[in-house]
Amino acid sequence: MSSHPPEASRNPIPPLRVAVAGGGAAGMIAAWRAAGLGHAVTLLEANERLGTKILISGGGKCNITHAGPVPELLRAFPPAQARFLRPGLHEFDNAEVLELLRREGVVTQARDNGRVFPLDRPGSAALVTAAFEALVRRAGVAVRLGARVAALQGARPRLEALVLAGGERLEADRFILATGGASYPRTGTRGEVLGWLAALGVPVTPWFPALAxxxxxxxxxxxxxxxxxxxxxxxxxxxxxxxxxxxxxxxxxxxxxxxxxxxxxxxxxxxxxxxxxxxxxxxxxxxxxxxxxxxxxxxxxxxxxxxxxxxxxxxxxxxxxxxxxxxxxxxxxxxxxxxxxxxxxxxxxxxxxxxxxxxxxxxDLERGEVSAGGVRLEAVEPRTMALKGWDNLRVCGELLDIDGPVGGYNLQAAFSTGYLAGCQYD
Ligand SMILES: Cc1cc2nc3c(=O)[nH]c(=O)nc-3n(C[C@H](O)[C@H](O)[C@H](O)COP(=O)(O)OP(=O)(O)OC[C@H]3O[C@@H](n4cnc5c(N)ncnc54)[C@H](O)[C@@H]3O)c2cc1C
Structure with a gap:
C-alpha cells in the first residue's frame, strides 16, 4: 500500500488541464487524484449523475472490493490481466479504497467469502457513490453532467479535443478515457469509445459478453x-x-x-x-x-x-x-x-x-456484469495507464481489456487503474 496525502499533495509541475471522460468508478478516482495533484480537472459524464453503475452494483449494495493481500486479489484475474494490474493494485489497493470511504463515513465489512460491502443497509451503494462524488467535488473537479463525448479529435501522438454531443469542443493538455464497458447500456455505457480508439489506430479487442x-x-x-x-x-x-x-x-x-x-x-x-x-x-x-x-x-x-x-x-x-x-x-x-x-x-x-x-x-453482452474485450493491455503502460505512442492520452477502468470474476474485483480494478491514470504526469 502506498502512502500518499490524498488531497493535499501538489505537483511541482505547472497545473495541466485534464479532461476525464466518464464519471464512473475509474473516472471519479482519476479526476479526484489529478485534482489532488493540483491540476485543473474537468469530469464529463453522459448521465445526469455520477456513478450510475456503482449504484446498481452488488444488487444495490455495492460489493466495493475483495478482502485480502494484493497477490491474492491478483490471482483472481487471468495471468496477463494480473500482470498488468500489479502496479496499480500495489499503488492503490483495497485497503486504500476502504480507508478513503471510511473517511467519508462509509463503514464497510468483509463477508466470510471475502466480498466487502458497506454495512448492511438498503441502498448502501448510494452511500459509496455519494462518498466518491464528495471527494471529487471537494478536490475542485469541474463536474459536467449530461455531457456525452461524441467524438475524439486528434491523431497519434496527440489527442487535441473531446467533441461533445451538441458540438462543443473541449481542449485539454491531458485526456483520460474512463467510459467503461458495453454492458447495461441504459446506465450510460454503450461502448462506443472503443470503436473510436480503434479508428485512431489503438489496438483493441472487440467487446465480448462476460458474467452474464x-x-x-x-x-x-x-x-x-x-x-x-x-x-x-x-x-x-x-x-x-x-x-x-x-x-x-x-x-x-x-x-x-x-x-x-x-x-x-x-x-x-x-x-x-x-x-x-x-x-x-x-x-x-x-x-x-x-x-x-x-x-x-x-x-x-x-x-x-x-x-x-x-x-x-x-x-x-x-x-x-x-x-x-x-x-x-x-x-x-x-x-x-x-x-x-x-x-x-x-x-x-x-x-x-x-x-x-x-x-x-x-x-447477451448487454446483460453482463462486466464486458470482456477493450483496449488491449499491451498497448497501455501499466504504471501510468498511458497509451503507448500517445503523448497525452490515458485509459482506465473497464474500457481496458480486463474482466475479473464476481466478488468486488472489477470495481477494485477500476479504482486502481483510475488512480494511476490520475497521477504521475511528466
Ligand atoms: C448489474 C451490475 C452489478 C455489478 N456489481 C459489481 C459489484 O458488486 N462489484 C464489482 O466489483 N463490480 C460490479 N460490477 C462491475 C462494475 O460495476 C464495473 O466493472 C465498474 O463500474 C467499471 O468502472 P468504470 O469506471 O470503468 O466504468 P463505469 O462505472 O461503467 O463508468 C463509466 C461511465 O462513463 C460514462 N460514459 C460512457 N460513455 C460516455 C461518453 N461517450 N461520454 C461521457 N460519459 C460516458 C457512463 O455513463 C458511466 O457513468 C457490476 C456491474 C453490473 C452491470
Whole structure:
C-alpha cells in the first residue's frame, strides 16, 4: 500500500488541464487524484449523475472490493490481466479504497467469502457513490453532467479535443478515457469509445459478453427460481463431448435459461465455445465418478427394491425437479428401483453426474456484469495507464481489456487503474 496525502499533495509541475471522460468508478478516482495533484480537472459524464453503475452494483449494495493481500486479489484475474494490474493494485489497493470511504463515513465489512460491502443497509451503494462524488467535488473537479463525448479529435501522438454531443469542443493538455464497458447500456455505457480508439489506430479487442446469464436453447420456465447446488457447471463440446471448462458453484433456473454464480462465471467461455462450434452444458451434482455411484445404486436396488427412483434423486436434486427430471430422462415419475432396467439406471446416473441443460443460446453482452474485450493491455503502460505512442492520452477502468470474476474485483480494478491514470504526469 502506498502512502500518499490524498488531497493535499501538489505537483511541482505547472497545473495541466485534464479532461476525464466518464464519471464512473475509474473516472471519479482519476479526476479526484489529478485534482489532488493540483491540476485543473474537468469530469464529463453522459448521465445526469455520477456513478450510475456503482449504484446498481452488488444488487444495490455495492460489493466495493475483495478482502485480502494484493497477490491474492491478483490471482483472481487471468495471468496477463494480473500482470498488468500489479502496479496499480500495489499503488492503490483495497485497503486504500476502504480507508478513503471510511473517511467519508462509509463503514464497510468483509463477508466470510471475502466480498466487502458497506454495512448492511438498503441502498448502501448510494452511500459509496455519494462518498466518491464528495471527494471529487471537494478536490475542485469541474463536474459536467449530461455531457456525452461524441467524438475524439486528434491523431497519434496527440489527442487535441473531446467533441461533445451538441458540438462543443473541449481542449485539454491531458485526456483520460474512463467510459467503461458495453454492458447495461441504459446506465450510460454503450461502448462506443472503443470503436473510436480503434479508428485512431489503438489496438483493441472487440467487446465480448462476460458474467452474464446463459440462455438455453430449451429453457425450463416452469423451473424458474429453482437452484442446483453444491456441484459444478460443465461446458462440453457437445453431449458427452470433451470437457472444455467447468465452474464450481450454484446455478439458478431463469425464464430463459440459467443464472447464478457458476453460470455468470462460465458465460464467457460458453459464448466463445458456442461461436466456434458445439457447446453443451451439464451440471455435475454428484462429486464422484460413475462407477462408485452405480455400485451404490445397484446395492439399493438389491436391498430396497420398493424404493422409488424419485426418493433417491431427492438426495441430489430439489424435490420440485425430481418428477420432471425423471420424465426428461425417459423414466416415469413413479419409477421403482426394482424394475429399473440397466438403461434406466444409466439415465438416472446421468441426471446427477451431469444434469443435462443442453445447448446454450447466444449470451447477451448487454446483460453482463462486466464486458470482456477493450483496449488491449499491451498497448497501455501499466504504471501510468498511458497509451503507448500517445503523448497525452490515458485509459482506465473497464474500457481496458480486463474482466475479473464476481466478488468486488472489477470495481477494485477500476479504482486502481483510475488512480494511476490520475497521477504521475511528466
Ligand atoms: C448489474 C451490475 C452489478 C455489478 N456489481 C459489481 C459489484 O458488486 N462489484 C464489482 O466489483 N463490480 C460490479 N460490477 C462491475 C462494475 O460495476 C464495473 O466493472 C465498474 O463500474 C467499471 O468502472 P468504470 O469506471 O470503468 O466504468 P463505469 O462505472 O461503467 O463508468 C463509466 C461511465 O462513463 C460514462 N460514459 C460512457 N460513455 C460516455 C461518453 N461517450 N461520454 C461521457 N460519459 C460516458 C457512463 O455513463 C458511466 O457513468 C457490476 C456491474 C453490473 C452491470
Amino acid at each position: 446469464p446463459i440462455p438455453l436453447r430449451r429453457p425450463r420456465p416452469a423451473w424458474e427460481g429453482v437452484a442446483l447446488r453444491g456441484g459444478a457447471l460443465q461446458l462440453r463440446a457437445g453431449p458427452g463431448g470433451k470437457l472444455l471448462a467447468a465452474h464450481t458453484g450454484d446455478i439458478l433456473f431463469t425464464r430463459a435459461g440459467i443464472s447464478g454464480p457458476a453460470a455468470l462465471e462460465l458465460s464467457r467461455a460458453v459464448e466463445a465455445a458456442r461461436r466456434s462450434g458445439e457447446a453443451w452444458l451439464g451440471y455435475a451434482i454428484a462429486n464422484q465418478g460413475e462407477a462408485p455411484l452405480e455400485a451404490e445404486l445397484l446395492d439399493l436396488q438389491g436391498g430396497n427394491p420398493h424404493l422409488a427412483a424419485r426418493t433417491w434423486l431427492q438426495r441430489w436434486l430439489p424435490e420440485r425437479l425430481c418428477g420432471p427430471a425423471l420424465e426428461e430422462a425417459g423414466l416415469p415419475a413413479d419409477q421403482r428401483m426394482n424394475d429399473l432396467p440397466r438403461a434406466g439406471r444409466k439415465a438416472l446416473l446421468a441426471l446427477v453426474l451431469a444434469f443435462p441443460l443442453g445447448e446454450p443460446g447466444p449470451v
